[in-house]
Amino acid sequence: MFLTATHSAILIVGIGGSLMFPERLKSLRNQKGVTQDEVANALGVSRATVAGYESGKKREPDYETLRKIADYFSVSTDYLLGRTDDPTPPSDEHLTPEEYDRRVVAALSRSDGYGEPLTKEEIDDILKYIRWTREKHRMEKEKKRDS
Amino acid sequence: MTQLERIWAFADKHCIVNWYDFSSSRINGIYHRVDGQGFIGLSNTISNRPTLIKCTLAEELGHHYTLQSGNYVMPCFSYADQCGLGRCEKRALRWAADYLIDDYEFIHVGQALAKQECLDEITALASIFDVTPMIVQAKMEALETRGML
Numbered sequence: 001m002f003l004t005a006t007h008s009a010i011l012i013v014g015i016g017g018s019l020m021f022p023e024r025l026k027s028l029r030n031q032k033g034v035t036q037d038e039v040a041n042a043l044g045v046s047r048a049t050v051a052g053y054e055s056g057k058k059r060e061p062d063y064e065t066l067r068k069i070a071d072y073f074s075v076s077t078d079y080l081l082g083r084t085d086d087p088t089p090p091s092d093e094h095l096t097p098e099e100y101d102r103r104v105v106a107a108l109s110r111s112d113g114y115g116e117p118l119t120k121e122e123i124d125d126i127l128k129y130i131r132w133t134r135e136k137h138r139m140e141k142e143k144k145r146d147s
Numbered sequence: 148m149t150q151l152e153r154i155w156a157f158a159d160k161h162c163i164v165n166w167y168d169f170s171s172s173r174i175n176g177i178y179h180r181v182d183g184q185g186f187i188g189l190s191n192t193i194s195n196r197p198t199l200i201k202c203t204l205a206e207e208l209g210h211h212y213t214l215q216s217g218n219y220v221m222p223c224f225s226y227a228d229q230c231g232l233g234r235c236e237k238r239a240l241r242w243a244a245d246y247l248i249d250d251y252e253f254i255h256v257g258q259a260l261a262k263q264e265c266l267d268e269i270t271a272l273a274s275i276f277d278v279t280p281m282i283v284q285a286k287m288e289a290l291e292t293r294g295m296l
Contacts, residue, residue: 100181104179119171121170121171122171122173122174125169125170125171125174126169126174126177129167129169129177129188130179132167133163133165133179133186133188134181136165137163137184137186
C-alpha cells in the first residue's frame with residue numbers, strides 16, 4: 001500500500017490506439033502474480049473490464065482508473081501508455097498538501113496488503129494524523145529558521 | 148542500553164517519531180514519507196507495551212529502508228489484523244526481524260526448543276526474544292529464504 005505515480009491529463013491522449021497498454025497491463029499482472037479478479041477488486045471494476053483492458057479490443061480505462069492501475073502496480077502512467085520503457089514512477093517530490101492527501105486516501109482505500117480494508121473512519125484518522133505531522137513539522141522548521 | 152532504547156535512538160536519527168492518539172485500536176503505528184523525510188507515528192495505545200513499541204518501530208523503519216524513493220503511507224496494524232500481508236509489509240517485517248534478532252542466536256534457541264519438544268514454538272521464541280509472533284514468523288521466513296532453516 002503506497003503512494004506513487006503522477007501523471008498529467010495530457011497523457012491520456014496516448015491511450016487511444018496504443019497496443020502497448022494491454023500488453024503492459026497483462027505483463028504487470030503476471031509479474032505481480034495476481035488474477036484479473038484481484039486487479040478488478042483493487043480498481044473497483046468488474047473482471048470483464050480488466051479482461052477487456054488486457055485484450056485491447058474494446059475497453060480503455062478512464063483517467064481515474066489509469067491512475068489507479070499505475071498506483072496498484074507501482075509504475076508510471078507513462079510506462080502503462082508505452083511512452084517509456086522505464087516503469088519507475090516519478091519521484092513525486094514537492095506534492096501539494098492537497099495532492100498528497102488525495103493520494104493518501106486513494107492508496108489507503110485499496111484493500112491489497114492487509115486482511116481487512118481500512119474503514120472510512122480509519123482513513124480519516126490517518127489523514128488527520130498526516131495533517132497534524134505536516135503542521136508540526138512546518139512549525140518546527142520555522143522555529144529553527146527563526147532561532 | 149536496551150534493544151528498545153537502541154532502536155528508538157536509531158529511529159529518531161533517521162525519521163521523525165511522534166506519538167499520536169489514533170482512534171482505531173488496530174493501528175499500532177504508521178510510516179509515511181514526504182519529500183524524502185520519513186515520519187513514524189506510534190499509537191498512544193501501545194505506549195506502555197515496550198515489546199510492541201520495539202516491534203512497531205522496527206517494522207516502520209523497515210518501510211523506511213525497503214521502500215523505493217517517493218511519497219508513501221504505510222499503516223502498521225496490530226497482530227490480529229496482520230493476515231494476508233502484501234509484499235511491502237513482508238519486506239518491512241523481514242527487515243525488522245533481521246534488525247531485532249541475530250540469525251545464529253535464533254537458530255540456536257530454535258534448536259534447543261525443538262529438543263524440548265516445545266508445542267508452541269512461535270510463542271516461545273517471541274517470548275525469549277521479546278518480540279511479537281509476527282516478527283518470529285518473519286525471521287523464520289527470512290532464514291528459510293537464505294537456506295539457513
